[in-house]
Amino acid sequence: MRVNALASDLESSPPEQVLTDLENIAFPERDRVQFLLNFGILKSLSGDFEGSIKDLQEAKSVIQQVEATSISENIGAVAVNDTLKSYVATPGEQMLIHQILLTNYLLKGQLDEARVEVLQAQVKAKKFSGKSELTGRLASMEYLAGLVYELHNEVDNAMISYRNAARFMKKRDMEIPDVLQNSLLRCSYLLGLKNEYKKYVILFGRKTARADHKKGELTVIFWDGVVSAKKQNFITVYVPKLEHNVTLALPYYPDKSKPIMPLVFTTGDNVFKTEPIENVEKIVREDLDAQKKVIYSTVLARMVAKHLAIKVSQGQNAEGLSMLLNLASVLTEAADVRSWNMLPSSIQVARVKLAPGRYQLFPNQTKRQVAKVKNNYWNPLLFLSEVKGATIDQPVGKSMVRGEKLDEFMLDIKAGQKVLLFVPGVTNRVYSHYM
Amino acid sequence: MKQVMKLLTTGLVGFLLTACNVTKVTRMGADESIDLSGAWNDTDSQLVAREMIGDALNRPWLSNFSARRGKTPAVIVGSVRNLSHEHINVRTFVAELERELVNSGHVEFVASRNDRNEVREERMDQDLHASEDTRNAAGQERGADFMLQGQINTIIDVNDNKQVRYYQVDLTLVSMADNRKVWLGQKKIKKFVENSKFRY
Numbered sequence: 001m002r003v004n005a006l007a008s009d010l011e012s013s014p015p016e017q018v019l020t021d022l023e024n025i026a027f028p029e030r031d032r033v034q035f036l037l038n039f040g041i042l043k044s045l046s047g048d049f050e051g052s053i054k055d056l057q058e059a060k061s062v063i064q065q066v067e068a069t070s071i072s073e074n075i076g077a078v079a080v081n082d083t084l085k086s087y088v089a090t091p092g093e094q095m096l097i098h099q100i101l102l103t104n105y106l107l108k109g110q111l112d113e114a115r116v117e118v119l120q121a122q123v124k125a126k127k128f129s130g131k132s133e134l135t136g137r138l139a140s141m142e143y144l145a146g147l148v149y150e151l152h153n154e155v156d157n158a159m160i161s162y163r164n165a166a167r168f169m170k171k172r173d174m175e176i177p178d179v180l181q182n183s184l185l186r187c188s189y190l191l192g193l194k195n196e197y198k199k200y201v202i203l204f205g206r207k208t209a210r211a212d213h214k215k216g217e218l219t220v221i222f223w224d225g226v227v228s229a230k231k232q233n234f235i236t237v238y239v240p241k242l243e244h245n246v247t248l249a250l251p252y253y254p255d256k257s258k259p260i261m262p263l264v265f266t267t268g269d270n271v272f273k274t275e276p277i278e279n280v281e282k283i284v285r286e287d288l289d290a291q292k293k294v295i296y297s298t299v300l301a302r303m304v305a306k307h308l309a310i311k312v313s314q315g316q317n318a319e320g321l322s323m324l325l326n327l328a329s330v331l332t333e334a335a336d337v338r339s340w341n342m343l344p345s346s347i348q349v350a351r352v353k354l355a356p357g358r359y360q361l362f363p364n365q366t367k368r369q370v371a372k373v374k375n376n377y378w379n380p381l382l383f384l385s386e387v388k389g390a391t392i393d394q395p396v397g398k399s400m401v402r403g404e405k406l407d408e409f410m411l412d413i414k415a416g417q418k419v420l421l422f423v424p425g426v427t428n429r430v431y432s433h434y435m
Numbered sequence: 436m437k438q439v440m441k442l443l444t445t446g447l448v449g450f451l452l453t454a455c456n457v458t459k460v461t462r463m464g465a466d467e468s469i470d471l472s473g474a475w476n477d478t479d480s481q482l483v484a485r486e487m488i489g490d491a492l493n494r495p496w497l498s499n500f501s502a503r504r505g506k507t508p509a510v511i512v513g514s515v516r517n518l519s520h521e522h523i524n525v526r527t528f529v530a531e532l533e534r535e536l537v538n539s540g541h542v543e544f545v546a547s548r549n550d551r552n553e554v555r556e557e558r559m560d561q562d563l564h565a566s567e568d569t570r571n572a573a574g575q576e577r578g579a580d581f582m583l584q585g586q587i588n589t590i591i592d593v594n595d596n597k598q599v600r601y602y603q604v605d606l607t608l609v610s611m612a613d614n615r616k617v618w619l620g621q622k623k624i625k626k627f628v629e630n631s632k633f634r635y
Contacts, residue, residue, distance in 0.1 A: 057522070061472075064472075064630070065634075066634075067630075068596075068630065068631050068632055068633055068634040069632060069633050069634070070633075070634050070635065071633060071634070071635060072635055112516060112517050112518070113517075113522060115518065116517065116519065116520060116521060116522050119519070119520040119589070119591075120520055120521075123520060123591050123593050123598075126593050127593050127594075127595070130595070
């Protein structure tokens, strides 16, 4: 619960502050994964990519250990509540670990290491494939995998990843963004897949842009907002027939998910905006839906176990004990609302070709921006939204990359150069890597 | 009897809880093999380096070069790329390769690009500060005759809690004079990893 409160602070406090607050919370070993994941993402937001890699790699290794079903924890869950189980990241979260690691490695210029994350994510996807077609399959992971493959000049592998990304977006009723359309057009053309290329030309209504080596390529990864936190539905009623209280606590996500807001940037003559490649709100809800069978059966087993304990005490005429058990059954009931709750609400991408030169991409960004415009989906957030809070100076450690304030950031791009920008929306900062 | 059972159960639970919190350290030889996760480890690194360099030194390129030039060849290790599914510390593997090559005595070994820069800086410093009789002149470096390059690839097949991990290490020795590939080495390792479905 305290972690959920801290996650909501992220939209108004700098990540360094939230990280310090999180580090001050003593957590049980069973919550280790959840804390490592949040440490990892907060370090990414703060520009400590090395620290983030360390925490997320550790989280991966702990997940591998706690994935095995624990007998004692399950007994605890049936007797008391679900929070006694070790936190194991959901399939979607596990894929996002690879994705954030991939981004960290790219920002550190470690291309081969980023490719390792792509391959590990593929193994993980294979492992999840038995559950359902979409379990743990993320379009954003596939898109970034395609980007990494292209940076390695592996256009054939990139094509497969882009196809997967389009497939998953279609399955989730998301529109295929221009950025992915361009990738599909470009790769199918380069690989000489004539029929597929023709299909895309008809579908997207345009041909691939000519390769222009006199221009540089800018890729922007934008994390918008903070994902919703789980809440609990708590019901306790006295059942006359059973002669005691029955209590139920179930986790849920609020129905209304946060609106997706793009990041708008300009090169003077042209205005560009990022496009959503992943709605993380949707992914976390899918994951919770997939867990519901297990959650409901544990709740049912717990109800029966608590009922039997109370009945036994009532049968022994131990009224005091019976009352105590009745009270305990109410007080100990709690839904498991743990999640990786500091994830972005959506992941967005833009990829544009720019003539060599110096650009102030975000000239109007002077303060932290928080979305207030809820209804207009494509309202250019960074020009129109209301302002809350002030920018915060970022302390920079030894291994940290200094993030620049959006309005102060100047892009210097050369012909043929590739530049990656990482813009975590909650920080008002931009991290860059020139490849 | 009930009391005894209660005591035994309490004792057992207490023991298990205590046992979980004990850190145990056992010293072992660096060449002993222990597989914990099934991932690429020090044993794989040592084994592959030893076997591949052993193979390289027994191939005709070495005797051909010595016969033609009348000297032992100088080798430099170029890049060994990690294209596998794991974050492998390629530097330790490269260090193993260098060690095996140098210790064989059949080839000479020249410092890598990064190491060379440090040596050159020291030589420049010697020019200014060392006495004439101890100074080492620039322009006397031994150039490499061959460059060793390679990559580590993997194929992983996974089903539920079982994995087959296949590693393939490819090394190539390229002649610096004419880009000829004089030796191609390959080493394969296959592991079956099964993770427990249950834990205490």
